[in-house]
Amino acid sequence: MSPASTGSTDRLDANIPGAFPDGSTSQQSISTHQTLSQSLYTRRAEYTRSRNVRIKVGSWNVAAQKGTEQDIGAWFVDGKGIEESLAGLGVDDARPGSSESRESITGQEARSPSPTILRGDHGAVPGGEEVGIYALGLQEIVDINSPAEALRPYTDPTVANRWKDVIKAALPKGYQLVVEQQLVGLLLLVYVSPTVYPHIKNVSTTSVGTGLMGYMGNKGAVTARLVLGETTRLVFINSHLAAGADKAALDRRNWDAGQIATRTRFDPITDALGSAQAHGECLGEEDFAFWFGDLNYRLEGMPGDDVRRLLLRHTKDLDPEPSIESGIPSSNVSTTSDASKSSTAGSSDDEDAIPLPPELDPASLQTTILSLLPHDELHQQMKAGKAFADGWAEGPIRFLPSYKYDVGKVGLFDSSEKRRCPSWCDRILYRTRAAKQRYDIKIKEQDEARKKDDEMKAKGIDHAGDDDEVLYDYDPDTDGDNVEYDEYGDNADPEPEHVTTKEGFSDEILLEYYTSHMRVLSSDHKPLDAVFNLTYDAVIPELKAAIHQEVARELDRQENEGRPSITVVVDRPTGTPSLDNKDTTDSAFDGVDFGDVQFAKSKRRNMTIANTGRVPATFGFTDRPIDEGHPEGPFPSWLTAIFDREPDLADGKALTDKLAPDYLHTAYTLEPADVCNIELKCKVDNMELVRDLNSGTKNLDYVLVLRVQNGRDHFLPVRGRWLQSALSRSIDKLIRIPEGGIRKLQGQKPAGDDEAVRWSAPRELFRLTEAIESLTERTIAEWDMTGHEGERAPWMHNAGWPFVKDSRYFEDGNYDETLADVYDALDCDAGFDTVFDAGIAAMQRVEILAEVLLQFLCSLQDGIVTAELWAKLEEGLMAREKAKQQPSPDEERLFALEVFSKAPNHNVAFVLLTSMLQRVANEVANASKPDPKTPRSSVDLPASPQVSVRRKTLSKVPEVAIRQLINRNYATVFVDAVFRAPPDAEKMREKDRTARRERMIGVLELFLAEGER
Known part of the structure; x- marks a missing residue:
C-alpha cells in the first residue's frame, strides 16, 4: 500500500511526510444493530477455528550503504548470518549441515562488499515457508543526513522497488505484499503466505514524522494495522528515533516515541458484513503490536573504550588482529580460552567438571551482557515510566550490541576517531492487549490513590498519625522508579501469554527467537529479528455468513413482534366538479387530495392514526432535508396539522422540535388499540407562493413523512389543484385578461405580450374601486338613517376608515371565509353582492372590500407607480427642492401626470385609484363634520391610527x-401599495429612505386634496 492510499486531507501540510494525520475520514460509518452483534458474538465458537502462524519481525539500519539489499534475503528470509557463539534467544549450536562447510570469517571479510553473507550457511532461525507473516523494517534506505532527502515532500519509489525486488526473489512462491509504507528513509514491508493472505483484512497504513521542526520525515515512524482472521488486530511500527548520546538526545527520543504513540491513527475497521466503526483506531486498541527499528537508546554513562575492551573478550577470536585494529594493547586482552579455563579451576579432572551456567560464569558472554544492561537507556526509561512503559516488553538480550561496527567486519567495533560506545540501538519490542490493560489498571489505581491521599491531606490528617490510619501517599516522581535491572528476571525465557482480543476471542503468543545477525557486514548496524508464534481464533467466512443469516432471521422475527406499528387512514371527500367540469377526486390516489385550492380559502381533510401493534407507538411528522444542514421542516407553508390530543411531555415541556426523539416535529404516543385524529388544513395566503403557483414554477404537491420511533416511516402524499388568481401579477398581464376573469383561462396558456389589450386599467381595479365607493355612500347613509344613540361612527374616531378596519368586528377571523369568497369573486369576475350574506352589514362589506383592494395593489408585481416612473418623478421633485421652488398644487399634479403618461395603463390605474380615494374622503369628511353649534376649540378630531399628526400642524378650521387627517391617513395606508421603490432602496441610509417615503406620501396627498370641496 502506497503512502497515497492512506487518505487525503485539505490541510496545507497534508502532503508532507509525517504530517499530523487528518482526524476526519471520508468513509461513511455504518451502524450495526447491537443485538445482532451480541447474538452473533455469543455463537462465535460455531464460526471460528483455531489457527497458528509464525510472525517474523526484522529490523535493520542499512546506513544508506550501497549493496545492502543483496544481503536482505539471506538473513531475513533464510535466517542466515548468525554467529551461534554470540547469538540470542532460541539459537544454539545445533544446526543442519556441517560447520566445516561454512565460510571462515577471514574469507568472508576479505571478499566484501556485497553480498556479505557467509557461504555454506544453512540458517539458524525459522524462515521460508515456516513463517506465515514477514514484517521488515528498514531505516536509512536513503541518506537522511542530506537536507535534500530529509526535506523531500515525497518518497522516491525506485529505492523501495530495489528492496522489494530482492525480497520477492528470496521469498517462497506465492507470498503477497500486503503492506508498503515509506517515509523518506523508513520503509515498512509486510508479506504473508498464500494460506494467510485470504485472512488479511482492513489494512491501514500511516506515517508520523518527528524529525526537523517536529514533523519532518528524517525521523519518525511508518505504521501498519491489519486484521487477521477477522478477530485479531496486528500493528507493526518501524521507527527511527533521535540520535545522540547526551541527555538532550535521550529526552528527544522519549518525545519522539510519545509523538508516534499519540499521532498514529488508522482507518475505521469494516467487517465482512459491511458494518464499520464510527471512528478510526489509534495505538493501544490493537491486540498485538510490534515496535521495532533504530530506537537509538545508548549505554548511559559508559566510556566507549571500556565497553569495547570488555566486549573484545568475546569478539577477538572473530577478529584476526584485534589488538591492532581496535587500538587496545594486546597485553590487556585475555583470551576466551583462558577465561574458560579459569572458570573451571579447582577441578582435577576436566571431563568430570560440571559446566557453570552462563549467568554464573564470569567469563561468559551472558555475564558480560548482564553487566551492561543496567546501563541501557531503554530499560531505564521503561522502568522510570518515561518511554515504552505502557505494556511494552522485549525478549531477553543475549547478543552483542547491534551498533556500531566497522563496515565489512564481523566483530570489530567502531575504530574511527569517534570510537563510539557500542550500544543496543536496534530493538524489537512487542505488546499484547492484556499488557496494555494491566498498565491502564495500574495507572488508574495510582491516580485513585493519589486523589485519596490529596483528600486526606486536605482534611488535615497527619502522616504521623495513628498506625490504624491508612494513607494513600503517591509521589509520581519517585513511586515505581526502580531503575535496578533484574539481571535474571528480565532476561529469562519468555512464557506463552494468553490474550483476550478486542473482539472477545482467545489468542496466545510466544516469543521463540530474538537474535542478531553478526555475520552481515554491509552496514555499521547488525540486523536483528524476532520470531513469534501466534495461535489465534480465525473466523471462517462461510460459517459466519450462515450463522449471521440464522441470527438475523430470528432477531427479525422477534423485532417484528415487538416493533411499534400504526395504520394511517385518510378520509376521502366525495367528488366535486372543478371549473373544467372534471371530478377533482382520484380513487387511485393514495393520499390527501384537497381538490381545487384558491387564494385565502381554507380546505380541510381528516386522517386517523391507529396503533395496530402490541406496544406503545411514538410518532410524529419529521423534517424533510432539502440540502445538508438545512431542513425544510415537516410541512410546507401552505399546510398545517391539528391533532386532537396534546403532545408528549418531558419535564413539563412538550416534546417538540429537537426535544422529540428521532427529530420528530412533535411527538405523540398511542397505546395499543388507541387512535388519534388529525385535521390537515391547506391555505395559500403567501404572495410569493401565489406568484410561483400562477407561473407554474411551483405546485401543491408534497409528501409528508410520518415517523414511528423504532418503527417504519409512513409516506403520505398530499396534493391540491391551484386555481389561478389575479393576485401577484403585473398590470400589463391583467389588462389582457378577457371578461369573465382569470379563471376563464384555467388550464389554458397564460396571457402573453402578444395578446390583445382589453382594458385601459385592470378590470379588477375598476370593480373594486366602484364597489368601495358605492358601499361607502351606503354605509354612511344607513348610519344616519338608523341612528346609534351614544355611539360614534367609526369614521368619527378613525381617520383611516374604511381602509383601516374597525377591529371590533373582525376578531377571531370571523370573516375569513367571506374574505376568501371575495377573492374568488374577483378572480371569476362575479358580482360581490352574491358573496355577502344578508347578515353582513354594509360597514363590514366595505371594510372587507377595502382589505381586498389593498392586498390586490400590494400584490402587483410592478405596482401602480413602477420603480422607473418613480425614479423620474423623484428626480424632478428633488430638483425643485434643491432649487427651492414652490410650484402650485396644480403644477405639481400636472408634472406628475406628465411623468405617468409614459405608461398609459399605469396612469389610468393611478387616476382611477386616487379619484376613488378623493370621493371616499369627501363622503367621510362630510359625515365627520362637527355640529356648527360646537365651538371650534371643543371639536374632537378623529384619531389618526396610521400616522402621528400634531394638532398644531393642522388647520384651525x-x-x-x-x-387633512383623512388625506394623510389614506396616503400613508396606500403608499406601499401604490409605489415600487427603485433597486437602490436597500443601499440607502435610513434617513434617505424616510425622506423618499415622505415624498411618495406627499404625491398621494397632492391628488387626494384635489377633490376637496
Whole structure:
C-alpha cells in the first residue's frame, strides 16, 4: 500500500511526510444493530477455528550503504548470518549441515562488499515457508543526513522497488505484499503466505514524522494495522528515533516515541458484513503490536573504550588482529580460552567438571551482557515510566550490541576517531492487549490513590498519625522508579501469554527467537529479528455468513413482534366538479387530495392514526432535508396539522422540535388499540407562493413523512389543484385578461405580450374601486338613517376608515371565509353582492372590500407607480427642492401626470385609484363634520391610527383639519401599495429612505386634496 492510499486531507501540510494525520475520514460509518452483534458474538465458537502462524519481525539500519539489499534475503528470509557463539534467544549450536562447510570469517571479510553473507550457511532461525507473516523494517534506505532527502515532500519509489525486488526473489512462491509504507528513509514491508493472505483484512497504513521542526520525515515512524482472521488486530511500527548520546538526545527520543504513540491513527475497521466503526483506531486498541527499528537508546554513562575492551573478550577470536585494529594493547586482552579455563579451576579432572551456567560464569558472554544492561537507556526509561512503559516488553538480550561496527567486519567495533560506545540501538519490542490493560489498571489505581491521599491531606490528617490510619501517599516522581535491572528476571525465557482480543476471542503468543545477525557486514548496524508464534481464533467466512443469516432471521422475527406499528387512514371527500367540469377526486390516489385550492380559502381533510401493534407507538411528522444542514421542516407553508390530543411531555415541556426523539416535529404516543385524529388544513395566503403557483414554477404537491420511533416511516402524499388568481401579477398581464376573469383561462396558456389589450386599467381595479365607493355612500347613509344613540361612527374616531378596519368586528377571523369568497369573486369576475350574506352589514362589506383592494395593489408585481416612473418623478421633485421652488398644487399634479403618461395603463390605474380615494374622503369628511353649534376649540378630531399628526400642524378650521387627517391617513395606508421603490432602496441610509417615503406620501396627498370641496 502506497503512502497515497492512506487518505487525503485539505490541510496545507497534508502532503508532507509525517504530517499530523487528518482526524476526519471520508468513509461513511455504518451502524450495526447491537443485538445482532451480541447474538452473533455469543455463537462465535460455531464460526471460528483455531489457527497458528509464525510472525517474523526484522529490523535493520542499512546506513544508506550501497549493496545492502543483496544481503536482505539471506538473513531475513533464510535466517542466515548468525554467529551461534554470540547469538540470542532460541539459537544454539545445533544446526543442519556441517560447520566445516561454512565460510571462515577471514574469507568472508576479505571478499566484501556485497553480498556479505557467509557461504555454506544453512540458517539458524525459522524462515521460508515456516513463517506465515514477514514484517521488515528498514531505516536509512536513503541518506537522511542530506537536507535534500530529509526535506523531500515525497518518497522516491525506485529505492523501495530495489528492496522489494530482492525480497520477492528470496521469498517462497506465492507470498503477497500486503503492506508498503515509506517515509523518506523508513520503509515498512509486510508479506504473508498464500494460506494467510485470504485472512488479511482492513489494512491501514500511516506515517508520523518527528524529525526537523517536529514533523519532518528524517525521523519518525511508518505504521501498519491489519486484521487477521477477522478477530485479531496486528500493528507493526518501524521507527527511527533521535540520535545522540547526551541527555538532550535521550529526552528527544522519549518525545519522539510519545509523538508516534499519540499521532498514529488508522482507518475505521469494516467487517465482512459491511458494518464499520464510527471512528478510526489509534495505538493501544490493537491486540498485538510490534515496535521495532533504530530506537537509538545508548549505554548511559559508559566510556566507549571500556565497553569495547570488555566486549573484545568475546569478539577477538572473530577478529584476526584485534589488538591492532581496535587500538587496545594486546597485553590487556585475555583470551576466551583462558577465561574458560579459569572458570573451571579447582577441578582435577576436566571431563568430570560440571559446566557453570552462563549467568554464573564470569567469563561468559551472558555475564558480560548482564553487566551492561543496567546501563541501557531503554530499560531505564521503561522502568522510570518515561518511554515504552505502557505494556511494552522485549525478549531477553543475549547478543552483542547491534551498533556500531566497522563496515565489512564481523566483530570489530567502531575504530574511527569517534570510537563510539557500542550500544543496543536496534530493538524489537512487542505488546499484547492484556499488557496494555494491566498498565491502564495500574495507572488508574495510582491516580485513585493519589486523589485519596490529596483528600486526606486536605482534611488535615497527619502522616504521623495513628498506625490504624491508612494513607494513600503517591509521589509520581519517585513511586515505581526502580531503575535496578533484574539481571535474571528480565532476561529469562519468555512464557506463552494468553490474550483476550478486542473482539472477545482467545489468542496466545510466544516469543521463540530474538537474535542478531553478526555475520552481515554491509552496514555499521547488525540486523536483528524476532520470531513469534501466534495461535489465534480465525473466523471462517462461510460459517459466519450462515450463522449471521440464522441470527438475523430470528432477531427479525422477534423485532417484528415487538416493533411499534400504526395504520394511517385518510378520509376521502366525495367528488366535486372543478371549473373544467372534471371530478377533482382520484380513487387511485393514495393520499390527501384537497381538490381545487384558491387564494385565502381554507380546505380541510381528516386522517386517523391507529396503533395496530402490541406496544406503545411514538410518532410524529419529521423534517424533510432539502440540502445538508438545512431542513425544510415537516410541512410546507401552505399546510398545517391539528391533532386532537396534546403532545408528549418531558419535564413539563412538550416534546417538540429537537426535544422529540428521532427529530420528530412533535411527538405523540398511542397505546395499543388507541387512535388519534388529525385535521390537515391547506391555505395559500403567501404572495410569493401565489406568484410561483400562477407561473407554474411551483405546485401543491408534497409528501409528508410520518415517523414511528423504532418503527417504519409512513409516506403520505398530499396534493391540491391551484386555481389561478389575479393576485401577484403585473398590470400589463391583467389588462389582457378577457371578461369573465382569470379563471376563464384555467388550464389554458397564460396571457402573453402578444395578446390583445382589453382594458385601459385592470378590470379588477375598476370593480373594486366602484364597489368601495358605492358601499361607502351606503354605509354612511344607513348610519344616519338608523341612528346609534351614544355611539360614534367609526369614521368619527378613525381617520383611516374604511381602509383601516374597525377591529371590533373582525376578531377571531370571523370573516375569513367571506374574505376568501371575495377573492374568488374577483378572480371569476362575479358580482360581490352574491358573496355577502344578508347578515353582513354594509360597514363590514366595505371594510372587507377595502382589505381586498389593498392586498390586490400590494400584490402587483410592478405596482401602480413602477420603480422607473418613480425614479423620474423623484428626480424632478428633488430638483425643485434643491432649487427651492414652490410650484402650485396644480403644477405639481400636472408634472406628475406628465411623468405617468409614459405608461398609459399605469396612469389610468393611478387616476382611477386616487379619484376613488378623493370621493371616499369627501363622503367621510362630510359625515365627520362637527355640529356648527360646537365651538371650534371643543371639536374632537378623529384619531389618526396610521400616522402621528400634531394638532398644531393642522388647520384651525375643524372641517379642513378633518380632511387633512383623512388625506394623510389614506396616503400613508396606500403608499406601499401604490409605489415600487427603485433597486437602490436597500443601499440607502435610513434617513434617505424616510425622506423618499415622505415624498411618495406627499404625491398621494397632492391628488387626494384635489377633490376637496
